[in-house]
Amino acid sequence: MSVMLEVKNLFKNYGSVEILKDINVAIEKGDFLVLVGPSGCGKSTLLNCIAGLEEITAGDVMIGGQNMTDVSPKDRDIAMVFQSYALYPTMTVAKNITFGMKVRGVDAQTQQSKLAEVAKQLQMEPLLNRKPGQLSGGQRQRVAMGRALVRDPKLFLFDEPLSNLDAKLRVEMRTEIKRLHLDLGATMVYVTHDQIEAMTLATKIVVLKDGIIQQIGTPAEIYNNPKNLFVADFMGSPAMNLMPATTSSAKSGTQIQIERENDEPLILNDKAGLNLPKDVIVGLRPEDIVEAGFRAGTGVQTATCMVDIVEPAGADTYVMTKLGGTEVTTRLHAETQATPGKPLEFAFDLGKVSYFDPDTGSRLN
Amino acid sequence: MLKWFEKQVPKIVLAPSFIAILLFVYGFIVWTGWVSLTRSRLLPKYDIVGFIQYERLFDSPRWDTAMSNLFIFGVLFIVISMFLGLLIAILLDQKIRVEGVLRTIYLYPMALSLIVTGTAWKWILNPGLGIESVVQGWGFENFKFDWLINPDYAIYTVVIAGVWQASGFVMALFLAGLRSVDDEVIKAARVDGIPTTRIYSAIILPSMAPIFLSAFIVLAHLAIKSFDLVIALTGGGPGYATDLPATYMYALAFSRGDIGQAASSAMVMMMVVFAIVVPYLYSELRAKND
Amino acid sequence: MTDFSTNQTTRKQGRAGQIALRWGLYLILCLFALYYLMPLFVMLTTSLKSLEEIRTGSLLSLPRNITFDAWSTAWSKACTGIQCEGLRPYFWNSLLLSVPAVMISTLLGALNGYVIAQWKFKGSNLIFSLMLFGCFIPFQVVLLPMARVLGILNMAGTIPGLIFVHVVYGIGFTTLFFRNYYVTIPQELVKAAKVDGAGFVRIFWSIFLPLSLPIIVVTVIWQFTQIWNDFLFGVSFSQAGTQPVTVALNNIVNSTTGVKEYNVDMAAAIIAAMPTLLVYVVAGKYFIRGLTAGSVKG
Numbered sequence: 001m002s003v004m005l006e007v008k009n010l011f012k013n014y015g016s017v018e019i020l021k022d023i024n025v026a027i028e029k030g031d032f033l034v035l036v037g038p039s040g041c042g043k044s045t046l047l048n049c050i051a052g053l054e055e056i057t058a059g060d061v062m063i064g065g066q067n068m069t070d071v072s073p074k075d076r077d078i079a080m081v082f083q084s085y086a087l088y089p090t091m092t093v094a095k096n097i098t099f100g101m102k103v104r105g106v107d108a109q110t111q112q113s114k115l116a117e118v119a120k121q122l123q124m125e126p127l128l129n130r131k132p133g134q135l136s137g138g139q140r141q142r143v144a145m146g147r148a149l150v151r152d153p154k155l156f157l158f159d160e161p162l163s164n165l166d167a168k169l170r171v172e173m174r175t176e177i178k179r180l181h182l183d184l185g186a187t188m189v190y191v192t193h194d195q196i197e198a199m200t201l202a203t204k205i206v207v208l209k210d211g212i213i214q215q216i217g218t219p220a221e222i223y224n225n226p227k228n229l230f231v232a233d234f235m236g237s238p239a240m241n242l243m244p245a246t247t248s249s250a251k252s253g254t255q256i257q258i259e260r261e262n263d264e265p266l267i268l269n270d271k272a273g274l275n276l277p278k279d280v281i282v283g284l285r286p287e288d289i290v291e292a293g294f295r296a297g298t299g300v301q302t303a304t305c306m307v308d309i310v311e312p313a314g315a316d317t318y319v320m321t322k323l324g325g326t327e328v329t330t331r332l333h334a335e336t337q338a339t340p341g342k343p344l345e346f347a348f349d350l351g352k353v354s355y356f357d358p359d360t361g362s363r364l365n
Numbered sequence: 366m367l368k369w370f371e372k373q374v375p376k377i378v379l380a381p382s383f384i385a386i387l388l389f390v391y392g393f394i395v396w397t398g399w400v401s402l403t404r405s406r407l408l409p410k411y412d413i414v415g416f417i418q419y420e421r422l423f424d425s426p427r428w429d430t431a432m433s434n435l436f437i438f439g440v441l442f443i444v445i446s447m448f449l450g451l452l453i454a455i456l457l458d459q460k461i462r463v464e465g466v467l468r469t470i471y472l473y474p475m476a477l478s479l480i481v482t483g484t485a486w487k488w489i490l491n492p493g494l495g496i497e498s499v500v501q502g503w504g505f506e507n508f509k510f511d512w513l514i515n516p517d518y519a520i521y522t523v524v525i526a527g528v529w530q531a532s533g534f535v536m537a538l539f540l541a542g543l544r545s546v547d548d549e550v551i552k553a554a555r556v557d558g559i560p561t562t563r564i565y566s567a568i569i570l571p572s573m574a575p576i577f578l579s580a581f582i583v584l585a586h587l588a589i590k591s592f593d594l595v596i597a598l599t600g601g602g603p604g605y606a607t608d609l610p611a612t613y614m615y616a617l618a619f620s621r622g623d624i625g626q627a628a629s630s631a632m633v634m635m636m637v638v639f640a641i642v643v644p645y646l647y648s649e650l651r652a653k654n655d
Numbered sequence: 656m657t658d659f660s661t662n663q664t665t666r667k668q669g670r671a672g673q674i675a676l677r678w679g680l681y682l683i684l685c686l687f688a689l690y691y692l693m694p695l696f697v698m699l700t701t702s703l704k705s706l707e708e709i710r711t712g713s714l715l716s717l718p719r720n721i722t723f724d725a726w727s728t729a730w731s732k733a734c735t736g737i738q739c740e741g742l743r744p745y746f747w748n749s750l751l752l753s754v755p756a757v758m759i760s761t762l763l764g765a766l767n768g769y770v771i772a773q774w775k776f777k778g779s780n781l782i783f784s785l786m787l788f789g790c791f792i793p794f795q796v797v798l799l800p801m802a803r804v805l806g807i808l809n810m811a812g813t814i815p816g817l818i819f820v821h822v823v824y825g826i827g828f829t830t831l832f833f834r835n836y837y838v839t840i841p842q843e844l845v846k847a848a849k850v851d852g853a854g855f856v857r858i859f860w861s862i863f864l865p866l867s868l869p870i871i872v873v874t875v876i877w878q879f880t881q882i883w884n885d886f887l888f889g890v891s892f893s894q895a896g897t898q899p900v901t902v903a904l905n906n907i908v909n910s911t912t913g914v915k916e917y918n919v920d921m922a923a924a925i926i927a928a929m930p931t932l933l934v935y936v937v938a939g940k941y942f943i944r945g946l947t948a949g950s951v952k953g
Contacts, residue, residue, distance in 0.1 A: 053846050072368060074852035086847035090865035099861070100851035147851075157850075159843075374855040375774035378766050382826050383782050389804075389823045390789040393797040400799065409803070456684055469939055470688045473695075475946060476935035477928050478884035480901045484908050484924040485694040488701065488917055489714065499714045533691065537943055590793050593886040597905055611887075614795045619891065624799060631795040642791045646784075 003065065004029045004187040005050065005155060010059035012045055012211075019045050020211045023059070027189075027204055032181050035191045036198040037208035038234070043191045044159055046208070050189060051157050052076050064154045074103075076155075079148035083160040085140045087132035087147075094128040097146050118150045138169045145180075158190040162197065174200060195235045199223065207231050225354070229361035232283050232354060238331075240283045243324035244358065247276045256282060258324045260305075266323060268301045270350045274365055283354035286318065289330040291338070292345035299351030307338045319344070394635065401628035409624055418629035428630065431608040434520050435637075438609065439588040441524045442531070446584055447577070449528065450535025455565065457536070458543045468540070471533035479530065483597025486526040487513070516606035519599050523591070523607055526598055531587060535580050542576035543569060578645065585641050589634060610634045702726060702922035709917050725918035729926055733919050735906035738895070742926050745903035750930075752814045752899060753882040756821035761874050763822070764829020765867065769859055771830065772837035773845050783834065790827035797824075798891050805892060812894035820892060821882045828881075829874050832945070836870040837863065869941070876938055877945035880931050900927045 005027050012020040020042045027033045035043040048054040050061055052073040060069050068076045079100075087096050097118060098111045106114075119125045122142050132140055141161065148156055158177075162170045178201055181188055192198055198205050199219045207214040207222065207230075215227040226232035232240045245258045253271040260266055292302045308327065309320040312334065319330045319338045330346060338344050355364040402413045422428050453471060457464055474482060489495045490513045497510040512518035546569050554564045592611035599607040601616070608616075610630055618627035697714055702725050704718040712719070731741035771783045801820060802811070810816030840863070848858045889899040898906075904927045908920045935942050 048846070051846070051850060053849060070368065072371065073846075073849045074854075078850060080847065080850045082843040082847055084841050084843050086841065086843035088844065088848070088862050090862070099848075099853070103852040103857060147847075151851075371854060375770040375776060375779075378855075379770045379779070379782060382763055382767050382786070382830065385823050386786050386789050386827065389797065389801070390792060390827075391785070393800040394792065396800040397796050409799075453684075453687055456680060459680060461680070461684065467684055467688055469936075470691050472939070472943065473932065473935055474691060476880060476931045476942065478886065478901050478904075478931070480884075480886050480905050481924045481928040482694075484904065484920060485698050487908070488921065489694060489697055491917075494709065494917070495714055502713050529691070529694065534946055537946065586791060590795075592795075593901070596886070596890075597908065600909065611793070611795055615798075615887075615891070618799055627795075628799060631793070631798070634793045635796045638791060638793050643788075646787060646791070 002029050003027070004031065004063070005033070005189065006060075006062040007046075007050065008060040008062070010046070010049060010061065011057045012042070012049055012054065013057045018211055020049070023213060025206055025213070025216065027187065029187055030185050030203075031187055032201055032203045033189045033206065034198040034202035034204070035189065035206050035208060036193065036195055036235075037214075039193055041208040042211040043193075043208050047157055047159055047189060047191045050155075051078055051080055077153050078155045078157055079151040079153040080157040080159065081144045081148050081161045083163055085132075085144040085161075085164075087140055087143055089132055092129050092131055093124070093135070093143050093146075096132070096143055097150050100147065100151055114150050118146045121149065122146050137165055138173065141165060141169075141173060145177075149180075149184075154187065156186055156188040158188065160191055160193065163192070163194070177201065196237060199235070205235075207234065209234075224352070225363070226283070227363050229281065229283075229356050232356065236285060238286050238318065238329045240285050240354070241289070241323075241326070241328045242356070243282045243284075243326055243328060245280055245282045245324060246278055247280055248278075256280075258282065260324075261322055263306065266303050266305065268303065268348055268350060270353065271298065272350075272365075274355070276355055276364060277357065279358050280364060281356040281358050282324075283356060284348060284350075285352065286329045286331040288349040288352040289328070290347050290349070291332050291336055292347045294333060295347045295349050297349060297351050299349055299353070301348045301350055302345055303348065304343050304345045307340055307342055307344050310336075310338050310340055321346070397628045397631050400624060401632045403625055405625040405628070407622040407624065418625045419633075422626060422629050422633065425626075427605050427608060428610075428613055430605050431610045431613040434607060435589065435609050437520055438523055438527070438591070439585065441521070442527045442588050443581060443584045445524065445528045446532040446535050447580055449532040450580070451539050453532070453536045454539035454543055457540055468537070471536055473533070474530045475534045477530065479591075479593035480597045482526055482530050483594050486522065486529070487598050490522050490525070513599065514603055516603050519603060519607045523595055523598055527588075527591065527594055530594075531584060535584070538576055538580050538583075539573070542573040546572055582642060582645050586638060589638050589641075610637075698921045698925055702729075702918050702925060704918055706914070706916060706918060725916065725922040726926075728916070728919045729907070729922035733907045733916075733923060734910050735898075735903045736895075736910060742900060742903055742907070742923055744896075745898050745900045746926065748814060748893075748897055749883055749900040752817045752821070753879055756818045756825065756882050757875055757878040759818070760822045760825035760829045760878055761871065763826050764831075764874060765833045765864070765871070766859070767826065767830040768833025768835075768837050769863055771834045773840070773842065773863075774855065783830070786827045786830050789824075790831065794824065794887055798887075802891065812892065812897055814897050817888060817892055817897070817899070820888050821885070824888075825878055825881065829878060832870055832874045832877070833867070836867070840866065869944075872938065872941045873945040876934055876942050879934060880942070880945075883931050903927075 003026050005025070007023050007025045010020055010023040011018070023046060025033070035046055037043050045054060049056045052068065052071060056069065060067055062068065063076055063078070088099060091099065094115055097115055101111045101114065115128070119128060122145060124139070124142050124146065127135065127139055127143070132143065135143065144161065162173050165173060174197060181201075190201060202219050204216065205219055205222050206216050209230050215222055215231045222231060222235055226235060226240070229242065233242065243258050245256050248255050248257070250269055253269055254274055254276055256268045256270060258266040258268070305321040305323065307319055308322055311318040311320070315334060317332045317334055317336050317338070319332050319336065320327050321330065322328070332338060353365070356362065357364055399411065399413070400409050401418050402415060403410045404412070404414055404417065457467060461467065490510070492511040492514055497508060500508040500510070512522045550568060551564060554568055559567070590611060591609055592615065595601055595607055595609055595612050601608045601612045611634065614627050614630040614634065617623045617630065700716070700718055701709060703721045703723070704712070705720065705722055705724070708719060729742055731743050732739055733741045735745070767786070771779050805811040805816045805820075808816070810819060844862060845858055848862055853861065884901060885899065886901045886905070889902045893899065893902065904923050907923050
C-alpha cells in the first residue's frame with residue numbers, strides 16, 4: 001500500500017490567530033479518513049488546505065507522493081463535495097457534471113460516456129436535463145457526488161456533505177457513500193461534526209479541537225481507548241460517563257470511591273494492577289453499566305444505586321443515576337423493571353474502564 | 366510564475382477602477398482643497414495663502430442666503446418627505462387591492478429628471494396662468510399665489526417640487542421596511558390583543574429605525590446636492606433668493622470665473638455631506654465586517 | 656355584554672365602521688394618486704393646447720382642440736439659445752453618451768463586484784470602502800479639476816469626455832450593486848469551480864455572469880436613469896453641439912427670445928422625460944429595486 005495523502009507539520013494562521021497547529025496525518029490508498037470535531041475546530045480549514053483552496057502558513061501537503069503545497073487546486077487531482085453542494089445554478093445537471101472536463105478540454109465524446117457511466121452508477125439518468133433549482137436536497141447531493149465521481153481523482157474530499165439533509169436521507173446517503181468507497185476503492189477525506197458518521201464511515205479518524213489533533217486512530221481505538229477527556233466525551237452517543245473519583249490501593253488491585261448524594265460512597269474494585277494517582281476521573285460508556293446479571297467477566301463489579309430517570313428507547317432503556325455529582329447514563333435491556341426512586345443493582349464492567357487525569361485530561365491506563 | 370500571475374488577476378482587474386477613484390475622487394478633492402487655500406481667480410494658482418477664500422465666502426451675503434436656504438429647504442424637504450412617505454406607506458400596507466398601481470403612480474416622479482420636474486412645477490406655479498388662476502376660477506377672486514416670484518417665499522416652491530419628486534421614493538423605502546418586519550412578532554401582538562395603532566407605534570416603527578436613518582441620509586444627500594431643480598424652477602432667483610450652495614458654486618466657477626471661491630464653497634459642501642454621511646457609512650461598514 | 660342582541664348590534668356597528676374606514680382609506684390614497692399625477696396631467700394637456708387656449712383657459716381643463724404643433728416645434732424647431740433645431744440633436748447626444756457610459760460602467764461594476772465579493776485580498780475591503788465613500792461626495796468638489804483634466808486630455812466639450820465622467824463617477828454605485836448581489840452567492844461555488852479547474856475569468860464567465868441577469872437589469876436601469884437625467888455634468892462639461900437633452904430642455908424653457916410658448920416647454924419636458932419614464936413603466940420592479948439597493952444597505 002502506498003501513502004496517498006500526507007500532511008506534514010501543517011500550520012495555518014489567519015493574521016495572528018492560529019487556526020491549525022502542527023497537523024501531521026498520513027493515509028494510504030483506499031483509506032477513508034474522517035476529520036471530526038466541534039464547530040470551529042479547524043476541520044473544514046484543514047480540508048480546504050488539503051484542497052489548496054486555502055494557503056497554508058507552514059508545512060507540506062503531499063498527494064500521491066508529490067509535494068502539492070504550492071500547486072493550484074485544479075492541478076492536485078482532487079474532487080470535492082461541499083456542504084451546500086455548490087452546484088452551478090444556471091447549468092443543467094449534465095453540464096454541472098461535465099463542466100470540469102470541459103474546462104480541462106476533454107473531448108465531447110469522452111465527456112458523454114463518462115457522464116452516462118456516472119449517471120448510471122448514481123441512478124440519476126432522469127435528472128440530467130434539470131437545473132439544480134428543480135431538484136430535491138437528496139438529488140442535489142447526488143449530483144454533487146456525481147460531479148466528483150466523474151473526475152476519477154486520486155483523492156475525494158467531502159466537506160460535511162450530509163449535514164443539509166433530513167435525518168432519514170442522511171442515513172441512506174451515508175450507507176451509499178460507504179458502498180461507493182468499497183466499490184471504487186478510492187481514497188477519501190471526509191469532514192463532519194457528527195461522530196456517528198465518523199464512526200460508521202471511517203477507516204481512520206482524526207479528532208480535532210482548537211486546531212490541534214487530539215487523537216488519530218481507527219474507530220475502535222478512538223471509541224475504546226480515547227486518549228483524553230475531550231475525545232472520550234465527544235465520541236459516542238450518549239456520551240461516556242465521566243465520574244470524579246478517589247483511589248486507594250486495596251488487597252487486590254485498586255479501590256475506587258465515587259461520592260453519592262444522600263448515600264454511602266460507591267466502592268468499586270479494579271483488579272488490574274494499575275498505578276493511579278489519588279484523584280482520577282473514571283470513564284465508563286453507558287453500555288458498560290448494565291443491570292446486574294446481564295454481564296459477566298473478570299472486571300465486572302456490582303453495586304446498588306438509586307434510579308433517577310428511566311428513558312425507554314425501544315431496543316434499549318436508558319436509566320440515569322446520580323454518581324459523583326453527575327448524571328450517569330446506563331444502557332439497560334428493554335424489559336428492565338427499573339423504577340424512578342427505587343434502588344437497582346447495576347453491573348459496572350471495569351474491563352472497559354478509562355481513567356483520566358482530572359488536571360491534564362489525559363488518559364492514565 | 367504562472368501561479369503568481371493567477372493570484373494577481375483579481376488585483377489587476379480592480380486596479381483601473383481603484384486608480385480612477387483614487388485620482389478622480391480623492392485626488393480631485395485634494396486639488397480642490399488646495400486651490401481653496403489660494404488666491405486663484407480665473408486660473409488656478411498654487412501658492413497657499415491660508416483661509417482667505419473661506420473668509421470671503423463667509424462674508425458673502427449671497428453665500429449666507431445660500432446656506433440659510435439650504436437649511437430651510439433641507440429641513441422642510443426631509444421632514445415633509447419622510448412624513449408623507451411614511452403616511453402613504455402605512456396606508457398602503459393595509460392590504461390595499463390596487464397597491465401595485467398606486468405604488469407605480471406614487472413613485473414615477475423619481476424616474477424624471479429634476480429639470481423636467483422643475484419645468485413642470487414652474488408652469489403649475491406660474492403666478493398668472495397656473496394654480497393661482499385655477500383657484501381664482503373657482504370663485505376665490507382674491508386668491509394670490511405668487512411664491513415663485515416672491516423672494517421671501519420662492520424657496521418654498523423648491524420644497525414643493527422636491528417633495529413631490531422624492532416622497533414616493535421614501536414611501537417605497539418605508540413600505541419595504543414595513544414588509545420586512547418579522548411576521549410572527551406581529552401575529553404574537555395580535556394574539557395578545559394589542560390594537561393596530563399600538564402595533565405600529567410600539568413594534569413596527571421602532572424596528573424600522575435603520576430605514577429612517579437610510580431615508581434621512583438619502584434625502585439629506587439629495588438636498589445638499591440640489592442643483593438641477595433650482596436651476597429649472599427658479600434659476601436661483603428672484604435675484605439670489607433661491608440660491609443654494611450648489612448653484613452658488615456653479616455660478617462662481619463657470620460664470621464669474623472665481624475659482625478660489627468656487628473651490629472653497631465646494632469644500633464646505635463636501636464637509637457638510639461628510640458630516641452626515643461618514644458616521645453612517647462607517648457604522649454600516651463596521652456592522653458588515655463584524 | 657352578556658345580552659346576545661347587544662353583542663350583535665355592536666358587532667354590526669363595528670362592521671359598518673370597518674367599511675367606512677376602508678372607503679376613507681381608499682379615498683385618501685386616491686387623493687394622493689391625484690396629487691402625484693397632476694403635474695404629468697398638466698404637462699400633457701398643456702402640450703396639446705394652443706397658446707391661445709392656454710392664455711384663456713384653465714390649467715386643469717382638458718384641451719378643446721388637440722394640436723400636436725407644440726410637439727413638432729419642441730422636437731425640431733424650438734430655440735435653445737441661438738440655435739433653433741429643437742430637442743432632436745440633443746436627444747441623440749444623450750442617447751449617444753448614455754448607452755456607452757451605461758455599458759462600460761456596468762461591466763466594470765460587475766468585475767469589481769465579483770472581485771470584492773468573491774476574490775477578497777488584503778486591502779480589497781478598504782478599496783470597496785473608498786469606492787463607497789466616493790458615491791457620496793457632492794460632485795461640485797470635482798467639477799473644477801475635472802474641467803481642467805478634460806481640457807488636458809483634449810476631451811473638453813466632447814461626448815467621449817462626458818462618457819468618461821459618467822463612467823468614473825458611476826463605478827462606485829455599479830460596484831456596490833454587483834458586490835451586494837455576488838456576496839449572497841456562496842463561496843463554495845467558487846471553490847467547487849476551482850477544484851473543477853476553472854480560473855478567475857472562466858468562473859466569472861460561465862458561472863457568475865449567467866446568474867447576474869437581475870442585477871444587470873437593475874444596474875443598467877439605474878445607470879441609464881442617472882446618466883439620462885444628469886444635468887450638472889452635462890451643463891459643466893459640454894458645449895453648444897454636444898449638450899445632453901436635459902441641458903437643451905433647460906435652455907428652451909429659459910430662452911428669453913420671443914413669446915413664451917408654454918405648450919412647447921411642456922412638450923419638450925415630456926420628450927426629455929420619455930425614455931426614463933418608459934423604462935420605469937416597462938421595468939418598474941427593477942427600477943425600485945435599484946433605488947432601494949442604492950440607499951438601503953445590501
